[in-house]
Amino acid sequence: MEKLSKELIGASTIPIILSILTKNESYGYEIIQNIKEISGGKIEFGEGTLYPVLHKLEKKGLIESSWKIAESGRKRKYYNISSEGEKELKIEKENWTTINQIISKIWKIEPNLI
Amino acid sequence: MENRTEFNLENNINQWKQELTEKNNLTKSNIIELESHLLDLIQDIESKGLNKEESFIIARKRMGKTNDITIEFDKVNNDFSYIKKLIPYFKGALIYITFITLSKSFFIISLILSISKGLDVNNMFNTISIILLAFTCVTFFSVIYLNLNNRKTFLSKLNNTKTLIALIIISPIITYRLYNQITALGIRPFVSSKSSTLLELLSDFTSHDNSYIMETKFISYQTFSALIIFSVSIFFIWKNKQSNRLNISK
Numbered sequence: 252m253e254k255l256s257k258e259l260i261g262a263s264t265i266p267i268i269l270s271i272l273t274k275n276e277s278y279g280y281e282i283i284q285n286i287k288e289i290s291g292g293k294i295e296f297g298e299g300t301l302y303p304v305l306h307k308l309e310k311k312g313l314i315e316s317s318w319k320i321a322e323s324g325r326k327r328k329y330y331n332i333s334s335e336g337e338k339e340l341k342i343e344k345e346n347w348t349t350i351n352q353i354i355s356k357i358w359k360i361e362p363n364l365i
Numbered sequence: 366m367e368n369r370t371e372f373n374l375e376n377n378i379n380q381w382k383q384e385l386t387e388k389n390n391l392t393k394s395n396i397i398e399l400e401s402h403l404l405d406l407i408q409d410i411e412s413k414g415l416n417k418e419e420s421f422i423i424a425r426k427r428m429g430k431t432n433d434i435t436i437e438f439d440k441v442n443n444d445f446s447y448i449k450k451l452i453p454y455f456k457g458a459l460i461y462i463t464f465i466t467l468s469k470s471f472f473i474i475s476l477i478l479s480i481s482k483g484l485d486v487n488n489m490f491n492t493i494s495i496i497l498l499a500f501t502c503v504t505f506f507s508v509i510y511l512n513l514n515n516r517k518t519f520l521s522k523l524n525n526t527k528t529l530i531a532l533i534i535i536s537p538i539i540t541y542r543l544y545n546q547i548t549a550l551g552i553r554p555f556v557s558s559k560s561s562t563l564l565e566l567l568s569d570f571t572s573h574d575n576s577y578i579m580e581t582k583f584i585s586y587q588t589f590s591a592l593i594i595f596s597v598s599i600f601f602i603w604k605n606k607q608s609n610r611l612n613i614s615k
Contacts, residue, residue: 279398280405297429298406302398303437310441321401323408328398 266343272332372418388435466536471497473543
């Protein structure tokens with residue numbers, strides 16, 4: 252199984268994280284597990300390096316965070332998508348659909364990304 | 366049979382956290398978040414049948430190298446890391462101010478002690494001043510040494526900002542009170558060599574020009590001690606920068 256290039260992962264990180272957070276609020280570890288599962292292991296983050304990305308999104312106002320006590324009794328930071336984030340995700344979806352359509356046209360295959 | 370020391374998960378996690386704290390660009394909240402992630406990972410790996418030590422080693426590896434983590438965090442914590450890099454310099458300035466204010470108290474204490482001991486005021490004053498300043502220098506070096514070795518003992522607490530500020534506030538109050546005592550005595554009539562009590566001796570002393578000469582001497586001791594502290598600090602900064610450069614190139 253070949254992993255995706257760093258550049259491609261970098262470009263898709265924001266829409267992937269925002270999409271995961273639209274379903275439910277989540278924390279770093281869970282987000283990484285989700286990404287690994289959905290991508291079938293093709294996207295794997297350095298576990299410690301996801302947080303700077305989350306904090307950057309938070310600074311931009313695309314996600315919000317709050318500290319909660321987990322079942323284990325440990326403090327855990329949960330992330331939630333903000334209304335700004337939802338708008339951004341909509342734009343990202345349009346952009347990725349366009350890219351998909353362009354590439355599919357070039358390769359003469361039917362676009363299948365919704 | 367090989368005798369292995371028992372693996373202590375808590376100690377190892379604390380050591381990892383210490384490594385992260387030493388880098389200048391992670392906030393406390395960042396470290397709590399990373400620790401929580403590491404613990405989740407360890408728990409997950411342990412549930413697959415590995416022991417605590419193995420789980421910790423794998424989890425730590427999966428978290429990424431400390432340098433990689435800090436480089437990524439530096440991109441978002443820019444302002445914070447800049448302020449945190451300046452803290453040692455502020456602390457250095459605080460230590461210096463503490464040293465100066467303490468020295469002033471030492472001057473008065475030396476004066477009172479030497480006069481109270483009677484005969485050879487000049488020599489006694491010199492000896493006491495040098496001992497007190499040497500003590501300050503030794504304390505300062507001990508603080509640096511203990512901090513470099515990460516040993517949390519009483520001396521390393523002296524480096525604490527709160528302690529330094531408390532010393533800066535309390536020391537001038539003591540000095541001021543002692544000065545007042547001497548000045549008040551200076552106004553009293555000259556008692557000559559018949560004086561026997563400490564107060565009378567002080568009065569004798571202040572009526573001479575000795576106080577000026579001693580203060581000048583003390584300032585030269587003080588400058589000498591400050592120069593030692595300054596040069597040692599420069600040496601440590603240079604050494605630290607060199608080892609940082611080595612770490613980065615590695």
